[in-house]
Amino acid sequence: MKNIFKNLFWVLAILMLFTMSALAAEKKQAVDINISAAASMKDAVTELENNFTAKNPAVNFQNNFGASGAIAKQIENGARADLFISANLQWMDYLKEKKIMDEKNISTFAFNTLVFVGKSDLKVKKLEDIIGLDKIAIGSPKSVPAGEYAEKAFQKAGIDKKLENKLVMAKDVRACLMYADTGEVQGAFVYNTDAAMAKNVKVLFTVDQDLYPRVTYPMGLTLGGSKKAEVAAFYKFLKSDEAKKVLAKHGFVLK
Numbered sequence: 472m473k474n475i476f477k478n479l480f481w482v483l484a485i486l487m488l489f490t491m492s493a494l495a496a497e498k499k500q501a502v503d504i505n506i507s508a509a510a511s512m513k514d515a516v517t518e519l520e521n522n523f524t525a526k527n528p529a530v531n532f533q534n535n536f537g538a539s540g541a542i543a544k545q546i547e548n549g550a551r552a553d554l555f556i557s558a559n560l561q562w563m564d565y566l567k568e569k570k571i572m573d574e575k576n577i578s579t580f581a582f583n584t585l586v587f588v589g590k591s592d593l594k595v596k597k598l599e600d601i602i603g604l605d606k607i608a609i610g611s612p613k614s615v616p617a618g619e620y621a622e623k624a625f626q627k628a629g630i631d632k633k634l635e636n637k638l639v640m641a642k643d644v645r646a647c648l649m650y651a652d653t654g655e656v657q658g659a660f661v662y663n664t665d666a667a668m669a670k671n672v673k674v675l676f677t678v679d680q681d682l683y684p685r686v687t688y689p690m691g692l693t694l695g696g697s698k699k700a701e702v703a704a705f706y707k708f709l710k711s712d713e714a715k716k717v718l719a720k721h722g723f724v725l726k
Contacts, residue, residue: 500529502701505551507535507542509558509616509688510643511583511662515721516556522717523708530701538643540614546571546693553696554706556580556688558644558662559616563689570694576706577691581723585620585678585686588651588666589658595675598628598682601658608639608650608659616686617644621660624682648672662686664722688723 508516513536520532535542535550543562546552547569555572557563566572589595594603601607610618618640625631639656641647644665651659651672658675666674690709696702708714715725 501531502529502699503531503533504699504702504705505533505535505553505696506556507546507550507552507554508556509539509542510536510645511558511617511665512536512556512688513645514668515664515718515723518717518721519709519714522713523705527701527704530705538610538614539616541642544614552693553699553702554690554692556690557616558583558686558688559619559684560687560689561619562616563691566691566693573692573694573697576697576703577689578710580688580690580709581718581725582688583686583723584663584680585617585624585660585683586663586666586674587658587660587676587678588648588669588672589675590654590671591673593657593675595658597676598624598678599630602630602633604657605637606639606656607634607637608641608647608656610644610647610660611640611642615641615643617647617660617662620683620686621678623684624678627682667722 506516524530524532535545539557539559539562542555543557543565546555546566555563555566563572563577567574587595587601595601609621612618612622622631625634639650641650644661647659648661648665648669650656652669663674692702692706718725
């Protein structure tokens with residue numbers, strides 16, 4: 472009987488050792504992919520990550536969503552980033568000039584449209600009508616591309632001086648939407664994809680495309696990210712037909 476218990480003990484010990492070794496190996500194989508992306512991309516990118524991890528369970532995504540300019544500065548100052556998605560070309564070019572991006576792995580991800588949202592009873596149908604409002608939210612133009620696009624539209628339409636002291640600056644485009652949705656401002660300039668998530672406001676007009684550069688989302692790998700096989704695989708996945716369907720579902724324009 473003693474031999475039976477002794478043998479059972481050793482069998483259990485060996486099984487436990489194998490289990491611990493397997494868990495350690497699995498943990499060792501897990502790979503973190505650090506994503507830095509424009510706030511307006513949060514929902515679409517999160518869904519794409521979930522789709523990717525369903526087929527690649529060893530991959531863990533670490534996300535940093537926010538204003539493109541703020542994120543680019545963070546990356547410049549050493550924040551971990553394998554893949555960067557900007558809401559304009561400027562901040563991608565900024566990191567290219569800093570020799571942080573792998574220029575061979577940069578491409579256009581999607582496009583968007585700038586719109587103005589507000590309560591349905593607001594008497595605003597075109598850009599010039601906002602002159603009569605008191606509080607309008609835009610993303611801070613120095614770091615938020617949506618705000619920069621809006622600012623360029625004001626300037627080209629010749630109404631920028633008339634909007635002085637009426638603009639409320641937000642940290643990113645999602646904050647703009649929140650300000651309008653909660654009634655802190657009368658209206659806000661956001662992307663069409665963000666407007667779809669509003670609960671209390673709707674799109675009152677689309678900003679004439681002739682007034683500002685087209686909203687373009689470039690995506691690219693950093694020099695460090697380009698050396699990781701899993702990051703390269705995810706970058707390839709983001710250019711797939713499956714990824715394009717997800718982007719279209721979220722309202723992004725692909726051409």
